Amino acid sequence: MSSRWEKIGAHHSFSLIGIEETLLGGQSFAWSSSKPNQWVGLIRQSLVRFKWSDGQLFWLLESGEKITEEEICHYLWLGDSYSSAVNNLPWRSDPVLGRAVAQYSGLRILRQPLEEVLMVFILSSAKSIPQIKQLCQRVYKLFGNEVAPGFYSFPGWSRLKNLKEEEARKLGMGYRAKYLVGTAQYLSAHSGFLREVQSLPYFEARSKLMKLPGVGPKVADCILLFGAEKNEAFPIDTWILQSLEKQYGMRGWKLSQMEEFARIHFGEHAGLAQQFLFSYQRNLA
Numbered sequence: 001m002s003s004r005w006e007k008i009g010a011h012h013s014f015s016l017i018g019i020e021e022t023l024l025g026g027q028s029f030a031w032s033s034s035k036p037n038q039w040v041g042l043i044r045q046s047l048v049r050f051k052w053s054d055g056q057l058f059w060l061l062e063s064g065e066k067i068t069e070e071e072i073c074h075y076l077w078l079g080d081s082y083s084s085a086v087n088n089l090p091w092r093s094d095p096v097l098g099r100a101v102a103q104y105s106g107l108r109i110l111r112q113p114l115e116e117v118l119m120v121f122i123l124s125s126a127k128s129i130p131q132i133k134q135l136c137q138r139v140y141k142l143f144g145n146e147v148a149p150g151f152y153s154f155p156g157w158s159r160l161k162n163l164k165e166e167e168a169r170k171l172g173m174g175y176r177a178k179y180l181v182g183t184a185q186y187l188s189a190h191s192g193f194l195r196e197v198q199s200l201p202y203f204e205a206r207s208k209l210m211k212l213p214g215v216g217p218k219v220a221d222c223i224l225l226f227g228a229e230k231n232e233a234f235p236i237d238t239w240i241l242q243s244l245e246k247q248y249g250m251r252g253w254k255l256s257q258m259e260e261f262a263r264i265h266f267g268e269h270a271g272l273a274q275q276f277l278f279s280y281q282r283n284l285a
Contacts, residue, residue, distance in 0.1 A: 005051060005058040006069065008078065016052050018106030021279045022076070023050070027226045028110050029120055029133045043067060043075055044113060047148045063148035077108045085231065085269040089276075094265075096247040097273055100280035107275055109225060114194050116154040117227030121219050122179050122212075138171045161188040179214025186212060202230045217255070225271040234262040234270040243281040 014022075016037065023031040023039050031041035037052040046067040049060040059072050073079065091098040119139070124132050143155035143163075161184045168177035187193055197205045205228065209220040218237060224230035236244070236255055244258050245251040253261075266273035 005060050008057050008059060008069065008072065008076075013083070014052075014057050014106035015104075018104050018108070019050065019052055019057060021104055022106075022108045022110060024129075025107075025275075025279055025282075026129050027222075027275065028112055029129065029136050030112075032133075042147060042151055042153055043071070045145065045147055045153050047151050048072070063151070064153075075111050077111055082108060085272050088267060089269060089273050090265065090267070096243070096280075097266075097276060100276035104276055104279050107279060109231070109272060109275060111229060112227050113154070114198055114223070114227035115157055117223050118183070118194070118209075118212075119154065119157075119160075119180065121222045121226075122183060122214050123173060123176050124222070125176060125214070125219065135172055142171070157184055157187045160184040176214065179212075182213035183215075197224075198228050202232050205230060206233070217259075221271075225274070231269045231271045232263060234259055234266070234274050236262075237278070239278050239281045240274060243277045247277075247281075 020033075020039070023041070024033065028041070030043075031039050034040040034049065039050045040062070041048060042064070044067075045065040046061060047063040048067065049062055051058045051060070059069075061067055086101065089097060089101070091101045120132065120136055123135050123139075127135065137152065139160075140152035140154060143159045144152040145155070147153050160180070163181055163184060165177045165181045168180055171177075173180060193208075197208050200208060202224065205224055206217070206220045209215050209223060210217070215223070218235050221233040221235035225233040225235060234240075236258055241258075244253070244261075248261075250258055250261070262270045262274070
């Protein structure tokens, strides 16, 4: 096991606030701040630490399965495709987005496993970030692997298929228990479901996901954006709704109209614009 900090060699444009918001801002619930300017979390079965020092990002594999720098770079969406995506956003002509991009320079969309993102966002409805983390950790501890002391990995849907709704409620899921149990049973009976979602174009993938219990438009968009690399997905939550109503003058618009505006105005990487606006609006409060 490597005990050396490795500088991430690929070109990147992170800022301290950008990496912190990427890891802790609500697209993943696997990360926590361990020390000033350091974060620890699991990428699949690997316990990884990140450190920001002297304007550079470093990583360390602390425990678990081997992970390569290439896999780290993929997870963090490093490289030319990110730069191109930011460059294609209308931040030059859109002052609201321009301020958000400037403030959260280098904010990215993590490339997380679809099956884990599905579970997390089924459980996320009407919960705060700390509450979602606690709920996920209860599930991981009960069904997942202990990668390091106190760190448990996502167990996979196959281990959840026999979970009973009453047991799920005891973990604190409330009404979400029936959604998680129903999804686990559905995926057990449809083994290729998530592979198909991953391969489909955005609108078809969204419609397919919404067949699952508890997956409405917003949750489907979160799952597709954070777990399937469907960057045209534009989840409209409380903060984005506030941004669109207050900053873009859309009070009284239907959600479907807002979604259409976002896809036209922000383009093929509307989901990246969503993350900039989400972070900007949330931290205005």
